[in-house]
Structures are given as structure tokens and as C-alpha cells.
Amino acid sequence: MNAASSEIQVTVAGAVVALGIAGAVGAVLWWMLHPPSSYVQRIAAEAESELERMVGSLIVAFSPEIDSSHMMVLAARLARGERSELLAIYVIEVPYTLPPDAEMESEERAALDALGAAETIAQKSNVTIRTETIKARSTKQAVLDVAKREKANLIILGSYREGKYSGAPLGREIEEIAADAKCDVLIGVEGKHGTLLIDESGASSQSS
Amino acid sequence: MAAVKPRPKNPELRRAMKPWGSFSWGYSDVGADIFVGLGLVLGVAAGASNVAFLFAGVVYVCIGLAYTELAATYPVAGGGQYFVMRGLGDFFGFVAGWAVLLDFTIDVTLFAWSSVDYTSQLLPALVNSVNPWLHFLVVLSLVLGLCILNVVGVRESTAFNGAVSALDVISETCILCLGFLFAFRPHLLIHAMQLNWPSPYQLMLGTSLAIISFVGLESISQAAQETQRPASVIPRTSISLILTILIFALAYSNLALGLHPWHPITDAAGHPLQFWQIFPHNADNQGKAVALLSAQVPYYGAFAALYVPVLGAVLLLISSNSGVFGSSRIAYAMSTSNLLPSTFQRVHQKFRTPVISIVFFCAIAVIELIFAAIPGLFPSFEPIYGRFFRGEGGLGFLADLYAFGAATSYSFVFLGLISLRLTDPLSPRKFKIPLNIPLRFRGERVEFPVVGVIGFIGIFSILIFTLQTHPLGRLFGPSWLVLGVILYLVYRNHRRLPLLRSQNRDWRKAQVEILRKAGEFELMDEYTANVKASDARRAEESVP
Numbered sequence: 001m002n003a004a005s006s007e008i009q010v011t012v013a014g015a016v017v018a019l020g021i022a023g024a025v026g027a028v029l030w031w032m033l034h035p036p037s038s039y040v041q042r043i044a045a046e047a048e049s050e051l052e053r054m055v056g057s058l059i060v061a062f063s064p065e066i067d068s069s070h071m072m073v074l075a076a077r078l079a080r081g082e083r084s085e086l087l088a089i090y091v092i093e094v095p096y097t098l099p100p101d102a103e104m105e106s107e108e109r110a111a112l113d114a115l116g117a118a119e120t121i122a123q124k125s126n127v128t129i130r131t132e133t134i135k136a137r138s139t140k141q142a143v144l145d146v147a148k149r150e151k152a153n154l155i156i157l158g159s160y161r162e163g164k165y166s167g168a169p170l171g172r173e174i175e176e177i178a179a180d181a182k183c184d185v186l187i188g189v190e191g192k193h194g195t196l197l198i199d200e201s202g203a204s205s206q207s208s
Numbered sequence: 209m210a211a212v213k214p215r216p217k218n219p220e221l222r223r224a225m226k227p228w229g230s231f232s233w234g235y236s237d238v239g240a241d242i243f244v245g246l247g248l249v250l251g252v253a254a255g256a257s258n259v260a261f262l263f264a265g266v267v268y269v270c271i272g273l274a275y276t277e278l279a280a281t282y283p284v285a286g287g288g289q290y291f292v293m294r295g296l297g298d299f300f301g302f303v304a305g306w307a308v309l310l311d312f313t314i315d316v317t318l319f320a321w322s323s324v325d326y327t328s329q330l331l332p333a334l335v336n337s338v339n340p341w342l343h344f345l346v347v348l349s350l351v352l353g354l355c356i357l358n359v360v361g362v363r364e365s366t367a368f369n370g371a372v373s374a375l376d377v378i379s380e381t382c383i384l385c386l387g388f389l390f391a392f393r394p395h396l397l398i399h400a401m402q403l404n405w406p407s408p409y410q411l412m413l414g415t416s417l418a419i420i421s422f423v424g425l426e427s428i429s430q431a432a433q434e435t436q437r438p439a440s441v442i443p444r445t446s447i448s449l450i451l452t453i454l455i456f457a458l459a460y461s462n463l464a465l466g467l468h469p470w471h472p473i474t475d476a477a478g479h480p481l482q483f484w485q486i487f488p489h490n491a492d493n494q495g496k497a498v499a500l501l502s503a504q505v506p507y508y509g510a511f512a513a514l515y516v517p518v519l520g521a522v523l524l525l526i527s528s529n530s531g532v533f534g535s536s537r538i539a540y541a542m543s544t545s546n547l548l549p550s551t552f553q554r555v556h557q558k559f560r561t562p563v564i565s566i567v568f569f570c571a572i573a574v575i576e577l578i579f580a581a582i583p584g585l586f587p588s589f590e591p592i593y594g595r596f597f598r599g600e601g602g603l604g605f606l607a608d609l610y611a612f613g614a615a616t617s618y619s620f621v622f623l624g625l626i627s628l629r630l631t632d633p634l635s636p637r638k639f640k641i642p643l644n645i646p647l648r649f650r651g652e653r654v655e656f657p658v659v660g661v662i663g664f665i666g667i668f669s670i671l672i673f674t675l676q677t678h679p680l681g682r683l684f685g686p687s688w689l690v691l692g693v694i695l696y697l698v699y700r701n702h703r704r705l706p707l708l709r710s711q712n713r714d715w716r717k718a719q720v721e722i723l724r725k726a727g728e729f730e731l732m733d734e735y736t737a738n739v740k741a742s743d744a745r746r747a748e749e750s751v752p
Contacts, residue, residue, distance in 0.1 A: 008506050009468075014392035017459070018385040024455055025381050032448035033227050035440050039730055 051082065056153045061143045062090040062114045064107055065171060068158030071188040072118045075156045076125035086129045087150060088118040091142045094135050101135060108133065140176040152183050159189045225435040230445040232373035233431045237315075237424030237534075238453050239376055240527035243520045244322045245421030246460050247497030248607055250487040253414025255404030257484065258397075258461040260411060264418035265454050267670060270663025271618050272425055272450035273641045274625045276443050279429040280639045281628075282719075283438035283726045286541035287429035288621045293545060295624035295631065297710040299696070302547040304620035306692035308426065308538055309569065310685070311613035315423075315531030316573035317580065318606040320350040323524035325495030325603075329517035337492050340584035347577060350525065355570035358532045360559050369526065376523055377452065383502045383512060384459045387467065390506040397466030400482060412673040416611045419670050421457050423614045425449065427530055430537055432726075439728045443639035460501065469504040495603055496520070531573070536565035546711060549699050579684075580605040608678035612685035615671035622664035630654050634738040635719055636731045651746065 037045065060075045062068050072088065079086040090111035092104055115131040122129035136142035147155055157174055178185045225233070253260040278291045286293075288308055293301025324346050328334035336343040406414065428446055432438045435445075467483040475481055483504060486493050493500060499520055502512035536552075540562050543552040556563040580603070583593045625641075633654040644655035675682045700707050716739055723732035 008390050009393070010389055011392060011394060013394045014388040014390075017392065017462075018388040021388065021455060021459055022381060022385050025377065025452060028448045028451045028455075029377070032231060032444045035227060035437075035444050038437055038440060038728075040727070041437075 056082075057085045057150055058087070058154050058156060059143070059147055059150060059152045060086070060088045060118065060156045061139075061177075062088065062111070062118075062158070063093065063139045063173070064110060066139070066158055066174065068156065068188070069114070069117060069121075071156050071158045071186070072121050073125075074188070076122045076127050076129075079122075079127045079129075080125045084153075085150075086122060086127055087132065087146070087152075088115055088122075088129060089132045089134055089143070089146055090114050091139045092133065092135045093139050094137060096137065100137070104135075139173045140180070143177050144180055144182075147181060147183060154183060155181055155185045157185065157187045159187070225431060227441050227445055228370055228374075230428055230431060230435045230441055231449055232370040233530075234425060234428040234445065234449045235373040235377070235452070236369045236523060236526045237427040237530045238422065238449060239373065239380075239456075240319060240322075240520075240523045241421040241423055242453070242457055242460060243326065243498045243524055244318060244495070244603070244607070245418060245457075246464065246501075247487050247494030248417045248420070248603065249414050249461065250464055250484045250497060251490070251494045252406070252410050252417060252488070254406050254410070254484065254488065255400040255402070255465065256406050256411050257414060257418075258401075258458065258465060260414035260418040261421065261457045261461040263415050263666075264422060264670065265457060267419065267663060267666035268422035269450055269454065270659050270666060271422070271621070272446060273659060274621055274657075274663060275425045275429055276446035276450075277637055277639050277641050278621070278625060278628070279432050279442045279446065280439045281635050281637050282722060283432035283435070283442065283728075284541075284722055285430055285432065285537060286545075287426045287432075287538065288617055288624075289538055289542060289547075290545075291628065292620045292624040293547070293710075294715065295627035296620070298545070298547060298706070299708050299710075300620060300623070301545070302542065302696050303689060303693065304617050304624070305538055305542045305547060306689060306696075307613050307616040307620070309535055309692075310688050311423065311610060311617065312531045312535035312538065313569050313572045314576060314606055314610045314613060315534070316351055316354065316528050316570065317347070317577045318603070318610055319524045319528035319531065320347050320354070321577070321580070321603060321606065322495050323350065323521045323528060325492070326499055326517045326520040326524060328492070329496050329499045329513075335492050336495070336584060340581065344577070344581045344585055347581075348574065350528065351570060351573055351577060354525075354529050354532050355566060358529070358536070358566045359556065359561055359563050372519075372522055372526060376519055379512075379516065379519055380456055380498075382508065383498075383505055383516070384456065384463060386508045387463045387501070387505045388459070391468050391470060391504065392463060392466050393468045394466060396468060396482060397462060400465040400484060409677060413677040416615070416670050416673040416677060417607055418457075419614055419667075420607055420610050422453060423610065424527070424530070427534065430534060437728065438726050439638040439723075439731055460498070464497070464501055467501065467504060470506045470509050471504065491603055532566060532570060535569035536562045539565040539569065546700075546703065546705055547696065576606065576609065605680050608674070608681035609684055609688075611674045611678065612671070612681040613688075615667055615674050616685070616689070618667045619664060619671055622660050622667060625660045626657060626664070629657055629660070632715070632719075634735060634742055636734040636738070638728075638731065651749070652742065 058075050058079055060068050060072050075086060078084065092107045092111060094100055094102055094104065098104075111133045115133065119129055119131060132146070134142045134146065136145075143155060146152070155177065157177065159171075159174075174187060178187060249257045249260050275288070279287075282291060282294065284290055286305075289301055289305030292304035324334055324343055325336070328336075328343075333339055334343055334346060425446065428442060428449065432442055435441055464484045465482075469483050473481045473483065473486060475485075483501070486500065487497065496517065499513070499517045502516040503509045505512060539548055539552040542548040543550055552562065552565045552568075554564050555561060582589050628635075629644075630649045633649075633652045640655070641657050641659045643658040645658060647654050647656050675685075697707055705711060719735055720732055723729075723735060
């Protein structure tokens with residue numbers, strides 16, 4: 001082979017064929033990569049867009065009677081996946097026998113623990129979280145007011161704390177929040193043996 | 209109490225492959241063919257190389273359409289062998305599968321051989337005519353290496369295949385676009401076609417070799433069981449693969465004939481040569497045609513000369529590997545259908561791979577390699593090859609058998625397609641080959657595929673070309689089939705299974721299960737409704 005030839009010519013036929021090849025290959029591959037969606041895929045896409053709408057702003061509600069720690073993990077993962085705003089609130093119900101801003105040391109201490117744990121869970125999931133302790137006469141009303149203020153899309157609630165189970169399938173407050181909320185409500189109710197969201201094998205190993 | 213099924217011990221193949229994954233599995237197999245086929249066809253068909261590719265390309269489009277329809281209708285891992293077995297019965301299913309197995313073993317050797325040829329563009333010590341023993345030993349070690357890798361279960365991933373395929377599609381498009389833009393001279397193409405038109409024999413030989421540029425669609429069908437929504441995705445990936453490869457093959461052959469080389473090429477006497485003239489009677493050049501062509505593209509060639517041999521060698525090695533695991537998969541599928549002994553299903557206790565299948569077919573690939581390499585390694589054998597096999601050896605020998613195996617199995621696939629259209633009209637076909645004649649057959653409305661008949665005539669004529677023009681293919685190809693049929697009959701007799709007839713199978717139940725596993729629930733519903741409607745109609749007709 002000798003030195004490079006300096007004669008470079010562009011012919012009309014060559015240019016047309018070159019353009020045709022590039023266009024044809026590009027068009028074929030584009031067509032291939034965009035198949036029509038199936039019925040099942042359309043259902044899935046609708047559900048995904050519904051979820052995106054639903055989880056724009058999340059509120060996780062705690063109270064002395066509502067334990068939402070396990071749901072907090074779910075909320076943090078949901079918020080990370082959907083890039084949602086996350087707010088954890090702890091509602092301390094103040095009895096009518098006390099002034100609205102009465103000090104309730106043990107409840108406030110419990111709120112610090114619950115919200116501290118919520119922040120730790122959020123940090124682990126690399127999610128920004130705001131926390132708030134609210135004193136109110138009614139837990140239900142406090143949660144609904146915060147949801148209205150925050151224009152929340154989803155309220156996440158845990159189940160009743162051990163020992164406070166009154167026999168109702170869900171606690172009265174949880175049922176009222178679900179009934180009156182203007183947004184979606186996700187309630188995590190622990191199973192009979194408390195295995196909700198816990199890997200069975202892990203649970204068994206812990207118990208043993 | 210609800211009956212909950214226990215978790216399965218052996219999970220099914222996960223359907224994780226998306227359109228590009230499916231395309232790249234096929235492309236890494238078929239895309240490599242042009243790296244081998246271009247030089248061989250230019251070497252024998254000269255000025256009619258583009259016509260040879262065109263004729264083979266038309267047949268290939270028909271084959272591709274047939275595979276597309278069948279793979280979308282029956283998304284199972286068996287590929288062509290399964291379609292033929294279902295359409296024509298066990299015996300012909302075995303013959304088609306056995307021919308595909310021949311192709312896969314050739315695939316291992318041919319592409320490993322060609323991979324070394326491409327590497328020799330950067331490492332001249334590997335040129336076959338210079339160091340035949342070194343060339344042979346490197347090819348042999350590649351084949352053995354692939355065998356070991358497959359036995360221990362290491363396989364290239366879909367992501368790796370996808371990346372290499374993407375690089376190659378971009379690279380080939382660049383080579384062709386820039387080649388046509390800067391180095392194509394229409395008058396050179398016309399000159400080459402007018403003055404160097406081959407004899408009919410050479411043209412037939414060229415056409416039968418051109419078909420090897422289009423072998424490997426089987427891979428998409430085989431990966432059907434791992435593809436998401438195969439009935440929807442496979443038609444698109446198959447048609448895209450068909451068109452992409454066809455565009456490349458036709459463009460390469462026309463560019464090669466009309467190329468004005470960037471670096472002047474001369475013969476020993478100093479006379480200028482056209483680019484394609486470096487291929488006849490030069491096996492070394494035939495083995496690395498794409499690398500040589502890309503180096504002749506102005507400016508881009510300086511860069512292409514460095515990476516195309518490497519890219520070509522990698523793609524060819526992937527294709528070679530697809531032969532190793534493809535043969536073991538086919539053998540496994542044939543074994544589960546009682547077409548081959550259950551030994552081929554046996555998996556290694558530690559590695560969980562079908563070790564006997566892999567080693568057996570790699571051993572056959574090594575035997576083929578030895579046959580191909582003998583004339584180069586032992587010059588004393590050249591007269592024998594010259595007398596009995598027209599002097600064919602090396603790449604030519606492997607290409608002969610490859611063309612024979614492909615033409616045989618594809619012929620059966622067309623027959624299988626026609627038969628399934630007649631005997632299984634109830635299966636919904638998300639993709640149907642165009643040009644059909646509506647008929648009534650055994651009380652059902654069916655559509656007779658005209659393209660299937662055209663394709664069968666085309667591929668059968670290529671099979672005749674192959675038998676006429678390839679002395680080795682004529683001898684070893686049919687011998688392979690006869691050997692296989694003897695083994696089949698002995699095995700079926702031993703298992704007390706019907707020798708020439710088929711086992712009883714409930715294809716209706718099987719089809720529902722296939723579509724359910726494929727996640728094609730709408731098609732499953734359609735099939736069930738078709739079956740019910742057909743049964744109701746038959747019941748009505750039977751009432752006097």
C-alpha cells in the first residue's frame with residue numbers, strides 16, 4: 001500500500017446512498033425500540049402516573065396511640081423513588097382539662113424519639129424530611145389540618161400501639177382520618193403476629 | 209382453604225430482555241456474518257457479488273419473515289427445530305434440528321477462525337498463510353477456551369452483547385456512509401459488473417456463499433423465552449435485524465465493487481487494481497474483508513484501521529460463542545422432546561451447565577477445524593484435497609458446510625411454516641407474513657403463505673447450488689444427516705418410541721401454556737376463544 005491518495009470526490013449517487021443508509025438504519029432502529037404497549041403495560045403506566053400524582057407530598061402521622069415507625073420506612077423509600085416531599089408529624093392530644101399549650105413532658109419526650117427515628121430512617125434512605133410536633137385537642141383534626149395546609153397527596157399511618165387495642169379493626173381516629181381526609185390514606189395494619197413488612201425468615205430467626 | 213402453590217425449586221428463565229437486548233442477541237450472531245461472507249463472495253462472484261447478495265438477501269427476507277411469524281406465534285426456546293417438529297412431526301423436526309446443530313458446530317470454528325484472521329490485521333504473525341500452525345493453535349485454543357467457559361457457566365451478558373452490537377451498528381453505518389460519500393465511484397461499479405461478470409457456476413457458488421451472511425436469525429427465536437412480551441417485541445426486532453443486515457450486505461458489496469481506494473492498490477507488476485480484486489485467490493484477505501475495506505475509506509480509514517479489526521474479532525468471537533451455547537440449547541430442547549438421548553439434558557452438578565452437550569459439540573467443532581486446517585498444516589495433503597475437493601480447505605471448507613446446514617434447516621422451516629398455517633390456524637399470529645391465499649382446510653379457514661412457497665423455492669435452489677458447487681458440502685453435509693438419522697432411529701427404537709411417526713402431544717394445552725409463560729395474556733384469551741369457537745362449530749356441523 002502506498003501513500004494516501006489525495007483525490008477525494010463526492011458524487012451525487014454516493015451522497016444519496018450515504019444519506020439513505022444513515023436514514024434507513026436510524027429509522028429501522030427507532031421503530032424497533034418503540035413497540036406499542038400492551039393492555040397490561042397500559043394498566044401499569046396508568047398506575048405509575050397515579051402513584052406519581054399521589055405521592056407528591058407525603059405526611060407520616062404519629063401519636064401516642066399510632067405507631068407508624070414501620071410505615072416510615074416505606075414512606076422514605078416511596079419518597080426517594082418518587083422524589084416526594086416528606087413530613088413526619090407527632091400529634092399530642094391535649095385533654096380539655098388542660099390548656100392547649102400545656103406541658104406534657106412524657107408525651108413530648110416520646111415525640112422526640114419518634115421523630116428522631118423518622119429522621120434517621122429518612123437519612124438512611126437519603127431523603128429530606130421535615131418534622132413537626134403538634135399539640136391538639138383531636139388527633140384526627142390535627143392530621144387533617146396539616147394535610148390541608150401542606151396540600152398533602154398521601155397520609156401514611158401505622159397501626160395501634162400494643163396494649164391500646166380496643167377491639168375495633170382499626171382505631172377510631174385512624175378510621176376517622178381515612179373517612180374524612182381529602183387525599184389518599186395509606187394504613188399499615190400489622191398482621192396477627194406482627195410480621196407485616198418483616199421478612200418471615202428474619203422474623204423467625206429473631207424470635208429464635 | 210386456598211391451595212397455595214409452593215415456591216418452585218427451579219425458577220423459569222426470567223423474561224428480562226427488552227427490544228435492544230433481543231436485537232443484539234440476533235445481531236451478535238448475524239451481524240458477524242458479513243465480516244466473513246463479504247470476502248468469500250467477492251472472491252468467487254467478482255463483478256456480480258452485489259447480485260449474489262441481492263438474491264441471497266431476497267431469500268433471507270423470506271426466511272426472516274417466516275422466523276418472525278413463527279417465533280412470535282410460538283415463543284419458545286427451541287427455535288427452528290421446534291417449529292418444524294410442531295409442523296411436520298418428530299422425524300423432520302429432528303432432521304431440521306440436526307442440520308442446525310451442524311451449523312452451530314461450524315459456527316464455532318468458522319467464526320473463531322475468522323476472528324483470528326481479523327486479529328492478524330494488527331498482528332501479522334497470525335496470518336494463516338505465513339504461520340499456519342500458529343493460526344491453527346490460536347483457533348484451537350479459542351474453541352477450547354469457549355468450551356471451558358461455557359462448561360463453567362461464564363457467558364457474555366446481554367449488556368455486553370448490547371454494547372458490542374451498538375458499537376458495531378454505529379461503526380458499520382459510519383464506514384458505509386463515509387465510504388459512499390468520499391470513495392464511491394458509480395463508473396467503477398458499472399465497470400466491475402460489465403467486465404468481470406462471473407460464469408453461472410461462479411455466480412451460483414457466490415450466491416450459496418452469500419447466504420452465510422444471513423445466518424443466525426435462530427438466535428432471536430432461541431432467546432424468545434427470555435424476551436419480554438415476545439409476541440410484540442420479536443416481530444420488531446426480527447424485522448429490524450433483517451433490514452439492518454440486508455442494508456449492510458447490499459451496501460458493502462456495492463461499495464466494494466465501486467470503491468476508489470484511499471491508498472492505491474497495485475498487483476505484483478505495479479498495475480493498479482480495483483479494491484475487490486484483492487480477494488480472488490487470496491484466502492488471507494477473504495477472511496478480513498471488512499477491515500480491509502474500512503481502511504480504504506478516506507480519513508476515517510486511518511482510525512478504522514485500528515479499531516475495526518478488534519471490533520470484528522470481538523463480534524466474531526461472540527458469534528463463535530453463540531455456536532457453543534446455541535448447540536447445547538438446541539440439543540437440550542431436542543432431548544426434552546425425545547429426539548435426542550436424555551444424556552444431552554444432563555447438567556454438571558457443580559456448574560449447572562449441560563456439560564455433555566457442550567463438550568460433544570465442541571469436539572465436533574474441533575474435528576471440523578482439523579479437516580479445514582489440514583491442507584495448510586500438511587502440504588502433502590494438498591493433492592488429495594485438490595483431487596477430491598477442488599482444493600477447498602480452510603475458510604472455504606467451513607463456509608461449504610455452513611451454507612449446507614443453513615440451507616437445509618431453512619428449507620424445513622419454510623415447510624414447517626406452511627404446515628402450521630394449515631394445521632394450526634387457531635393460534636393467534638401477531639405478525640403474519642403478507643401475501644396469503646384464503647382457503648378452507650379440514651373445516652377451518654386457513655391462509656396459505658405465498659411468501660413461504662417463494663422462500664422455499666429460493667432456499668431450496670440455494671441448497672441445490674450448494675450441493676452442485678461445494679464438493680465438501682456435497683460429501684460431508686448429507687453424511688452428517690445420514691449419521692444423525694441412524695442415531696435417531698436407534699435411539700427411538702431403544703426407547704420404544706414411534707420411529708417415523710410422532711409422539712402424541714396435546715398441542716392445544718401446550719400453546720396455552722406457552723402464551724401464559726410469555727405473558728401474552730390477550731393472545732392466550734384469543735387462542736382459547738378460537739379453540740372454543742372451532743369446537744362449537746364442529747359440534748354443530750356433526751349434528752345431522
